[in-house]
Amino acid sequence: MANVESFDLDHTRVTAPYIRLAGVKTTPRGDSISKYDLRLLQPNQAEIEPAALHTLEHLLAGYLRDHLSDVVDVSPMGCRTGMYMAVIGEPDEQGVLRAFEAALRDTAAHDRPIPGVSELECGNYRNHDLQGARQHAADALAQGLKVQQTVLIER
Numbered sequence: 727m728a729n730v731e732s733f734d735l736d737h738t739r740v741t742a743p744y745i746r747l748a749g750v751k752t753t754p755r756g757d758s759i760s761k762y763d764l765r766l767l768q769p770n771q772a773e774i775e776p777a778a779l780h781t782l783e784h785l786l787a788g789y790l791r792d793h794l795s796d797v798v799d800v801s802p803m804g805c806r807t808g809m810y811m812a813v814i815g816e817p818d819e820q821g822v823l824r825a826f827e828a829a830l831r832d833t834a835a836h837d838r839p840i841p842g843v844s845e846l847e848c849g850n851y852r853n854h855d856l857q858g859a860r861q862h863a864a865d866a867l868a869q870g871l872k873v874q875q876t877v878l879i880e881r
């Protein structure tokens with residue numbers, strides 16, 4: 727099986743909430759694509775309920791793009807402690823941190839309908855929790871986000 731970068735991260739030696747540059751890939755044409763972890767909760771100590779995580783996905787999809795250009799994708803982590811983000815190029819980590827903080831502020835303040843919530847637009851439109859999403863965003867901001875360096879598992 728191919729090696730997967732995130733399985734080499736020592737999840738016991740990180741401190742959430744944080745952003746972490748997980749890796750940079752270069753395409754055959756020479757463009758780079760950076761992958762980030764946007765971690766909201768401490769691994770193996772807490773988890774975001776599925777409905778709130780789904781709403782965070784819908785809100786951050788738009789708000790992150792408002793604050794950071796060339797975002798390719800923002801998707802929930804299966805462990806439900808945060809999101810993955812892929813972005814074209816190699817934006818500096820402080821810029822990504824500020825963009826994520828700004829997107830979380832927008833999310834925490836979101837008091838309108840959740841975008842993309844209909845049977846036409848979403849794969850599980852009944853499964854949302856705006857209050858929960860807002861609370862997770864506010865909690866992460868209150869704790870203070872940082873840039874987390876990668877700590878590899880010593881094998």
Ligand SMILES: [Zn+2]
Nearest residue numbers: 780848849850
């Ligand atoms: Zn959806």
